[in-house]
Structures are given as C-alpha cells and as structure tokens.
Amino acid sequence: MGKQYPRYGGHLESGSTFAMKSSFRKKLLWLHTWFGLTVGLVVVFLALTGAGFVLQPQLDDIVYRDLHVVPKCAAPRALDELAASARAVHPLAALHSIEMTTEDTASVAVMFSDKDYVYVDPCSARVLGVQNQYGGFFGVMDWLHRARFFTDLALGRTVAGWVSTLFLVILIGGGIALWWPRNRQALKPALKFNPRLPGTARTLSLHKFVGVYTALVLVVITVTGLPIGFEPVKNLIYSATGYVPPEKPKSKAAAEGVKRVPIETFWRKTRELFPEAEWVSLRYPAKPEAAYEAEILENGRPHSIAKSYHYMDAVTGETLKREHYYADQHIGRKIYLYCIAIHAGMMGGLPYQLLLLLASLGVGVQAYSGFSPYLRRKLRKPARTDLALNLVKRTVEAEDICSFEFADPQGKMLPPFSAGSHIDVTIGDGMVRQYSLCNDPQDTHRYVIGVLRHADSRGGSRALHDDLNVGDIVAISAPKNHFPLDHTAKRSLLLAGGIGVTPILCMAERLANTGADFTMHYCTRSVERTAFLDRIRRSSFAQRVSFHFGDGPAEQLIDIPALLDGTDPDTHLYVCGPSGFMDLVIAAARQKAWPDAQVHREYFSGAVQDSENNVAFDVKLASTGKIIHVAKEKTVVAALAESGIEIPTSCAEGVCGTCLTRVLDGEMEHRDRFLTAEERDRNDQFTPCCSRARSPMLVLDL
Ligand code: FES
Known part of the structure; x- marks a missing residue:
C-alpha cells in the first residue's frame, strides 16, 4: 500500500473576537514567559529554600539528635545553673532567652544575643554543643528564605513582597488563564499529563499539569506570605480590624545593687500559670526597665504560632500581664498569626506540611518545564531546509477549520512541491507539526495548509489558531512528499x-x-x-x-x-x-x-498503543557493537538518546517515517502506521519512535 504521514488540525474562532482574544493571549503568554524567566527565578529560590525547612520540626531531633535529645531527666537543674554553664562556653555575647519543651528527654537551649544557641543537658548542665539560629541545613535554608543576606532587611522583605505579588498575578493567574480550556470536552485532557507526547509538547504538558494542580496551594502560600513580607499588607490587616499592638509591660527598674529575681523563679511561676505549656521561651530583660517575657505554646493551640504570653516584673517577681491565646488575642493579631501559620506549615500537621513541600517542589518542576522549551527554542539551530515565511492570509474555511497561507517576505519563489506533499511548521516553543499542502502544486509563491482545531490538541493546532497572526514569520521546512500520486494510474x-x-x-x-x-x-x-x-x-x-x-x-x-x-x-x-x-x-x-x-x-495520528504489556529488550549498534537496553517504559529513540545517539523524529507516533531505521537482525513489533504490509513483511526496517522488538535484541544499522 502507499505510504502515510501525520497531520494535525485545530479549531478556530471567528471574526474580530478571535483577533482580540488571540492578541491578548499572545501578550499574556509573552508576559508569562518573561516574568517566568525573571521573577520566576526568585520564586524558585523562595520555594526551594522554603521547601528546605518545612519539615524542620519533625527532622530537627533526628538530624541534630546530639544537640536536641538527652537521656531522660526526672530532676532538672535550675535554669540559672544551666544558663551559667552555657555562658561559660559562650562568654562574649549577652544572654537572650532560654527555650525548652516539657518533654523529659529534650535538651535546654540557651540563646545569646548573637543568635547562637548553646544546648545544655538539663540534668547534668553539660554543654552539648553550639549552633546558630541560622546554622545547620535548616537554619541556612531559613536564612536564605528570609533573605537575611540583604543588609537592609526591610528592602529584602519589600523585594519578596513584590515578587510574590507578580507571581500571584502574572505567573499563577496568567498561567491559569492561558491554560483555561475553552469547552468541556477540552477540560479532561487539560487536566492530564500526556507522557506520550513528543519533546517540547510533553514538557509543556508537564508544565500545565503541575501548574494546575499546585496553583491553589501556591496561591494560599503566597497570599499568606504577603503580610509577612509586605509591611503595608500587615498594617492593612491591623487597621481594618482596629488592632493596635499593645505596649509591653515594664518592670520596676532594677536599681544599682538590686538583683533581678532568678529566671528559675520566672519559669516556675510561668509553669504554674500555664500548666498546659508544651514549649516555652523565657526571655531575659534586655533593658533595666524591661520585664521577663515568656512565650508559651499550650496544648490545644490552633497552630504553632498561637502563643500565650506571661510578663513578670524582673525585680519584684510580680506577674504584670498574662495573655492566653484564645481568650486574649485581638482578631487582627489572630489573622496575622494565622497567615504565618498557614504560610509556614505550622498547622494541619504532617499532611499539610507535605502538601506545602510538594507544591514548593512543584515550582522547581515548573521552572524546568517552563525554561527548557524556551531554551530549546532559542538554542535550536534552524534546519538547513527551514524557510522563514510570512503568514500572509488566514481564512475561516468551515467550523473549526482555518486555512493559513504562507509566502516569502521578499516575494521570492518557494521550493516546488508535488500533490500530497506536506511541510513541517515550527510553532510556539519549538513544536514541529506536519501539515499537508492543499493549494495547487502549480503555485510557485505560496504554501497553503488547512488546520482543524482539535479539542484535545497536543498544542500544535491550538497554537496555530490562537497565536499565529497575519504578518508573523514562521519556520517552515521545504515540502516533502510521503503520499505521492502515481501518475501511471489510468x-x-x-x-x-x-x-x-x-x-x-x-x-x-x-x-x-x-x-x-x-x-x-x-x-x-x-x-x-x-x-x-x-x-x-x-x-x-x-x-x-x-x-x-x-x-x-x-x-x-x-x-x-x-x-x-x-x-x-x-x-x-x-x-x-x-x-x-x-x-x-x-x-x-x-x-x-x-x-x-x-x-x-x-493517517492523521498514530494508532492507540497499549503500553501496559511492553517488554524490555536490547538494541545493538552494528557500527560499534554497543548494546543499549530499552526499558519497558522507554522508546528506542529515548534509550538511544540517553546514550548520545540522536535519531531525528517528527511525529513521534509512527506516522511520518522521519525516524525510519534499518534493522539488520531481530524480530520487530511494528506499532507504526507508516510502513505498508509489504514493507513490514520484509522485516528490515522499523520506526524506533514507537515500534519495539519481539526478539530479545535488534541489531540496528547505526
Ligand atoms: S514515525 Fe514519525 S518520528 Fe517515528
């Protein structure tokens, strides 16, 4: 039988609505791409550094076990003794606070003004080690995520705030608008990743798939991050709810020679007032008139930043103020703290933390799948046969079908073609699609193709219909013919x-x-x-x-x-x-x-393949004897590419014949629609983009 090759088509929209929508889409795509390449880099940085410490609460005790975990301690020493022990190894900075949990196997962390923590065994007062707040893996991730490398911290937060806003509007909002299926039939394929697509189309399918499924979580993370990074947003929440941050209570100033009460006293009193405390940070007064300040996480709190507070006069030992999270916090403050908790995974437990982790890692996948088609397109060397042609006319030919007429920008003659020929059209981010020429082969100055806009387009027909406008320059191959007329026919x-x-x-x-x-x-x-x-x-x-x-x-x-x-x-x-x-x-x-x-x-497209029962096999290169394994989930083309052997492909589904390769030995399982029954019977060539082997090995003429 005669040969075949693939062609793809697409829908169209009509009249001026189309033109307006198309030009808007084009601008949006441009914005999405350029913000992705600039702002997107900062977003990837924030997402990956955020992902780096989202599981810190669970992993800290495992990774830094030597610092955090001690033998069971039934009778801990007084905190003042532990602080003195810490100070002995860290004499140059002032004591800042003491942090501890109520677990009897947890060390006590004494923090100094330089943000160094000295970990101490509460039973023996032995120093376990020193680590800075931003030390260790999680600390470094935290430091990077908070952009602490900015000497002006407010500037760092402002940059993060603007990046978050642009990410929300252009990258997430714009991305969803670009993805949005135009009808219900297109919704189902739009929600799936299609790994069978070739090259760039597969990468873009991944980009859309990951984007759609992570969008909601990323919106939540970003929106809740805004009041943290952006002071104006935080102030907006406070003023909208009428919250005025209260002044901290003050101690009777410690006169010369008058000693402060021991911090152990403060701890005992705090424990008495907050019997449900699970974690406590006791802060030393930084000034003579400052009070002792305790931050407490109580059992039953809604999230891990829902702190209760206890202030004690550092001279008299009198409680100045105590504030339980539920009862005493102002709604404006609660909203702000909820934002922090949601943004940082401090609520919802491990499932929510894992969701944040996946969404943040998804940003990395988005960066790869967004950048790589762009880079491939930029680095792609035009085929020697490519012509840069101008789209001079597009015409609505029927419902969902449009014709596109291409001509040389200088009006030069085009390479001739015969009836049944097709051209490769490079669209968008380097997608190459084949379309039959439908004009008279006697035409010397134009190529005309007709394209149906498929509801489940792999990107080709949709890009042509939506993004290609008269005046655009398009890379087009010289015509090839796999479907020629037999002029000897009567x-x-x-x-x-x-x-x-x-x-x-x-x-x-x-x-x-x-x-x-x-x-x-x-x-x-x-x-x-x-x-x-x-x-x-x-x-x-x-x-x-x-x-x-x-x-x-x-x-x-x-x-x-x-x-x-x-x-x-x-x-x-x-x-x-x-x-x-x-x-x-x-x-x-x-x-x-x-x-x-x-x-x-x-044919338009390859036969539907059931890859469930694929079997792995080997291919041998006749020229070198090298044997390459083809795993059951891989194509021969992909396996060869991993070994540095590039086979030119086009349709990647067995209809165009671009990848046709001679086989010297072995039995093939033809899955293409290119070879005729006679050609298959000769058992000497196959299409490695989709066909496989029945025998354990195929010897390829490569
Ligand atoms: S048949 Fe088209 S690339 Fe293999």
Missing part, C-alpha cells in the same frame, strides 16, 4: 474524510491540471464543517466531486463497499481522513481484493 479515486481533504484537494488540482481521469468523494459531518466547499464548487473539476454530509439525506451518504466494487482494476485509490474512516475504506479495499500497491493512504 484512473484515480480520491476519498477524503473531514480535514483529510487537504492533500486530496491538492491531488484533485494536480489531476485536473494534467487532464487525468479521476473522481473525488468528500465526506464530512455537515455542510458547516466542510472546508473549501466554495473553492471546490467553483473549481474546474467541480463535476468530478461528490459531497457526502453525515447529517444530509440518506441517498447522498457514501456507500464505500459499493464504491470500491466493480471499479476499473487499474484505478488507484487515495484515502485520507480520521482513523475510523480510513480503517473502513482500507478494510473494504482489502475485502474487494484491491492490490496493496494501488491503495495509498495517509
């Missing part, structure tokens, strides 16, 4: 189904020009979905064409077996259309004993 029968009319129309033009004997049958769902209807009706061969509309009267419907029956045995059949239509025609031709060599066909 008679030709052309059968087109839907958008499969494009090469068939070109063939009709050619056959009419040469005065050959032919008839054409064109099947579509309805008149509205019949592309090039007027052109055909006005053509010189209009009398040779029969239209068959699926929703029309029964007498005009096509009867394929009858049509193929009793035809002149020298007739050549050419068929192109959706797979169901093609399969029907080809099966009928076989049944009517048409010779394979007289049946020429062209």
Whole structure:
C-alpha cells in the first residue's frame, strides 16, 4: 500500500473576537514567559529554600539528635545553673532567652544575643554543643528564605513582597488563564499529563499539569506570605480590624545593687500559670526597665504560632500581664498569626506540611518545564531546509477549520512541491507539526495548509489558531512528499474524510491540471464543517466531486463497499481522513481484493498503543557493537538518546517515517502506521519512535 504521514488540525474562532482574544493571549503568554524567566527565578529560590525547612520540626531531633535529645531527666537543674554553664562556653555575647519543651528527654537551649544557641543537658548542665539560629541545613535554608543576606532587611522583605505579588498575578493567574480550556470536552485532557507526547509538547504538558494542580496551594502560600513580607499588607490587616499592638509591660527598674529575681523563679511561676505549656521561651530583660517575657505554646493551640504570653516584673517577681491565646488575642493579631501559620506549615500537621513541600517542589518542576522549551527554542539551530515565511492570509474555511497561507517576505519563489506533499511548521516553543499542502502544486509563491482545531490538541493546532497572526514569520521546512500520486494510474479515486481533504484537494488540482481521469468523494459531518466547499464548487473539476454530509439525506451518504466494487482494476485509490474512516475504506479495499500497491493512504495520528504489556529488550549498534537496553517504559529513540545517539523524529507516533531505521537482525513489533504490509513483511526496517522488538535484541544499522 502507499505510504502515510501525520497531520494535525485545530479549531478556530471567528471574526474580530478571535483577533482580540488571540492578541491578548499572545501578550499574556509573552508576559508569562518573561516574568517566568525573571521573577520566576526568585520564586524558585523562595520555594526551594522554603521547601528546605518545612519539615524542620519533625527532622530537627533526628538530624541534630546530639544537640536536641538527652537521656531522660526526672530532676532538672535550675535554669540559672544551666544558663551559667552555657555562658561559660559562650562568654562574649549577652544572654537572650532560654527555650525548652516539657518533654523529659529534650535538651535546654540557651540563646545569646548573637543568635547562637548553646544546648545544655538539663540534668547534668553539660554543654552539648553550639549552633546558630541560622546554622545547620535548616537554619541556612531559613536564612536564605528570609533573605537575611540583604543588609537592609526591610528592602529584602519589600523585594519578596513584590515578587510574590507578580507571581500571584502574572505567573499563577496568567498561567491559569492561558491554560483555561475553552469547552468541556477540552477540560479532561487539560487536566492530564500526556507522557506520550513528543519533546517540547510533553514538557509543556508537564508544565500545565503541575501548574494546575499546585496553583491553589501556591496561591494560599503566597497570599499568606504577603503580610509577612509586605509591611503595608500587615498594617492593612491591623487597621481594618482596629488592632493596635499593645505596649509591653515594664518592670520596676532594677536599681544599682538590686538583683533581678532568678529566671528559675520566672519559669516556675510561668509553669504554674500555664500548666498546659508544651514549649516555652523565657526571655531575659534586655533593658533595666524591661520585664521577663515568656512565650508559651499550650496544648490545644490552633497552630504553632498561637502563643500565650506571661510578663513578670524582673525585680519584684510580680506577674504584670498574662495573655492566653484564645481568650486574649485581638482578631487582627489572630489573622496575622494565622497567615504565618498557614504560610509556614505550622498547622494541619504532617499532611499539610507535605502538601506545602510538594507544591514548593512543584515550582522547581515548573521552572524546568517552563525554561527548557524556551531554551530549546532559542538554542535550536534552524534546519538547513527551514524557510522563514510570512503568514500572509488566514481564512475561516468551515467550523473549526482555518486555512493559513504562507509566502516569502521578499516575494521570492518557494521550493516546488508535488500533490500530497506536506511541510513541517515550527510553532510556539519549538513544536514541529506536519501539515499537508492543499493549494495547487502549480503555485510557485505560496504554501497553503488547512488546520482543524482539535479539542484535545497536543498544542500544535491550538497554537496555530490562537497565536499565529497575519504578518508573523514562521519556520517552515521545504515540502516533502510521503503520499505521492502515481501518475501511471489510468484512473484515480480520491476519498477524503473531514480535514483529510487537504492533500486530496491538492491531488484533485494536480489531476485536473494534467487532464487525468479521476473522481473525488468528500465526506464530512455537515455542510458547516466542510472546508473549501466554495473553492471546490467553483473549481474546474467541480463535476468530478461528490459531497457526502453525515447529517444530509440518506441517498447522498457514501456507500464505500459499493464504491470500491466493480471499479476499473487499474484505478488507484487515495484515502485520507480520521482513523475510523480510513480503517473502513482500507478494510473494504482489502475485502474487494484491491492490490496493496494501488491503495495509498495517509493517517492523521498514530494508532492507540497499549503500553501496559511492553517488554524490555536490547538494541545493538552494528557500527560499534554497543548494546543499549530499552526499558519497558522507554522508546528506542529515548534509550538511544540517553546514550548520545540522536535519531531525528517528527511525529513521534509512527506516522511520518522521519525516524525510519534499518534493522539488520531481530524480530520487530511494528506499532507504526507508516510502513505498508509489504514493507513490514520484509522485516528490515522499523520506526524506533514507537515500534519495539519481539526478539530479545535488534541489531540496528547505526
Ligand atoms: S514515525 Fe514519525 S518520528 Fe517515528
């Protein structure tokens, strides 16, 4: 049988609405890309550093066990003794606070004014070690995430605030708008990652998939991060709720010679007043008039920053103020603290922390899948055969079908083509798609393609319909022909189904020009979905064409077996259309004993593959003897690429023949729609983009 290659199509929108939407989409895509390449880098930094310490509460005691965990201690020493022990190893900084939990196997952390923590065994007062607040892995991540490398901390927070705002609006909001499916049928594929797509299309599918599923969590993280980074947002919350941060109570100033009460006293009193305390930070007064201040996390708190407070006069030991989280906090303060808790994973337990971790790591995946198509496009060397052509005209040809006419910007002649030829069109971020030429092969200055906008487009037809405007320059290959006319045929029968009319129309033009004997049958769902209807009706061969509309009267419907029956045995059949239509025609031709060599066909897409039962095998390179393993989930092309051997591909699904490779030994499992039955029987070539092996090894002529 004749050969085939793939073609992809797409929908279209009509009139000025289309133009407006398309130009808006284009601008949005531009913004999304450029903000992704600039602001996105900062977002990746914030997300990955945030991910670096989100599990710190669980991992700290494991990673830094020597500092945090001590043998069970039933009778801890007084805190003043522990502080003195810590001070002995850290004499140059002032005591800042003492942090501890009520667990009997936890060390006590004495913090100094330089943010160094000295960890002490509460039973023996032995110093376990020293670590800065921003030391160790989690500390460094925290330091980076809070942009502590800015000498002006307020500037660092402002930068983070603006980055977060732009991330929210342009990258998340814009990304969702770009992703948004235009109808319900398109929703399902838009929610799935399609690993079977080739190259850039697969990467972009990953970008959209991860983006959609992480968007909500990222919006939550970013919105709740705004009051932390952006002072104006925090102030807005406070003023909207009427919250005025209260002044801290003051101690009676310690006069000269008057000693402060021991911190152990403060601890005992705090424990008495807050019997549900699980974690406590007792802060030393920094000034003579300052009070002792305790921050307490109580059992039953809504999140880990819902602190209670106890202030004690450092001279008299009198309680100046105590504040329980639930009872005493102002609503404005609660909102702000909830923002911190949600942003930092301080509530919801491990499941929420893991969700934050996944969403943050998802930002890394987004960066990779967003950057790499851009870089590939930038670094991609244009094929020597590529032409830079201008889109000079786009025309609505039928419902969901548009034609695109390309010409040289300087009006030069284009490489000639024969009927049945196709061109490779490079769209968007380096996607290459094949489309049949549908104009008269006698045209020397233009290439015309017809494109159906598929609801489940892999990106090609959608990009053409949505993003390509008259005046745009597009990289287009010189025409190639895998679906040629056999000019020795006495008679030709052309059968087109839907958008499969494009090469068939070109063939009709050619056959009419040469005065050959032919008839054409064109099947579509309805008149509205019949592309090039007027052109055909006005053509010189209009009398040779029969239209068959699926929703029309029964007498005009096509009867394929009858049509193929009793035809002149020298007739050549050419068929192109959706797979169901093609399969029907080809099966009928076989049944009517048409010779394979007289049946020429062209598929749109590869056969649906069941990869569940794939089996791993090896391929051997005949030139070097090198053996490469092809895992069951990998294609031969992918396995070869990992070993540095690039096989040129185009459709990646076995319909274009670009990757066709000679096989010297072994048995193949052909999964393509490119090779004819005769060619398969010769068992000497296969399409490594999709076909596999039945034998344990294939020897490739590489
Ligand atoms: S058949 Fe098209 S790339 Fe393999």
